[in-house]
Amino acid sequence: SQKIEQNSEALNIQEGKTATLTCNYTNYSPAYLQWYRQDPGRGPVFLLLIRENEKEKRKERLKVTFDTTLKQSLFHITASQPADSATYLCALGHTGGFKTIFGAGTRLFVKA
Amino acid sequence: DTAVSQTPKYLVTQMGNDKSIKCEQNLGHDTMYWYKQDSKKFLKIMFSYNNKELIINETVPNRFSPKSPDKAHLNLHINSLELGDSAVYFCASSQDPGTPEYGYTFGSGTRLTVV
Numbered sequence: 001s002q003k004i005e006q007n008s009e010a011l012n013i014q015e016g017k018t019a020t021l022t023c024n025y026t027n028y029s030p031a032y033l034q035w036y037r038q039d040p041g042r043g044p045v046f047l048l049l050i051r052e053n054e055k056e057k058r059k060e061r062l063k064v065t066f067d068t069t070l071k072q073s074l075f076h077i078t079a080s081q082p083a084d085s086a087t088y089l090c091a092l093g094h095t096g097g098f099k100t101i102f103g104a105g106t107r108l109f110v111k112a
Numbered sequence: 113d114t115a116v117s118q119t120p121k122y123l124v125t126q127m128g129n130d131k132s133i134k135c136e137q138n139l140g141h142d143t144m145y146w147y148k149q150d151s152k153k154f155l156k157i158m159f160s161y162n163n164k165e166l167i168i169n170e171t172v173p174n175r176f177s178p179k180s181p182d183k184a185h186l187n188l189h190i191n192s193l194e195l196g197d198s199a200v201y202f203c204a205s206s207q208d209p210g211t212p213e214y215g216y217t218f219g220s221g222t223r224l225t226v227v
């Protein structure tokens with residue numbers, strides 16, 4: 001069955017450092033991968049998308065890579081700030097499909 | 113103006129009761145979804161509607177019945193509530209699934225507790 005794995009342990013980093021979160025998947029060939037941010041008591045908020053034919057995508061302090069051979073995406077937040085503390089979810093889907101599959105997320109804590 | 117609003121935010125009810133959760137989006141999106149987030153934080157799709165038509169109905173007990181009176185609304189009715197139904201339920205909407213660049217827009221969730 002399709003499976004998405006994100007590090008279940010929280011990631012603690014110091015302000016100003018780069019946070020790197022991992023998303024691995026099996027039994028799936030997604031057309032795209034999305035990253036979301038979720039704060040406690042709130043719904044996920046879409047951050048960015050990377051397609052299967054793209055190696056890297058950037059948006060402000062965010063960078064995402066997508067390796068379809070390793071079946072892995074890395075999500076980087078550079079110059080991290082305490083306000084970046086949240087849970088980050090990856091999600092996979094097919095173009096034209098109506099079902100996006102989500103990982104359980106990784107909790108990020110950025111210390112001042 | 114809230115893009116995807118769902119009510120109520122909290123719902124505490126006894127086993128065996130019937131309850132409804134309402135969802136409305138003012139984004140003009142064609143597709144709406146119900147997701148369930150369990151205690152392990154996995155978001156699992158339950159239903160997807162496109163222009164009021166049911167597209168996805170995952171392995172969900174038939175005690176759960178979605179209804180879409182128009183493409184801006186998708187409600188969830190749950191009959192004979194069980195303890196295992198306790199979770200956070202999220203409504204979401206999206207533009208044409210063929211353009212996933214904009215992602216899903218989620219509501220703030222309804223925390224359902226069955227006692």
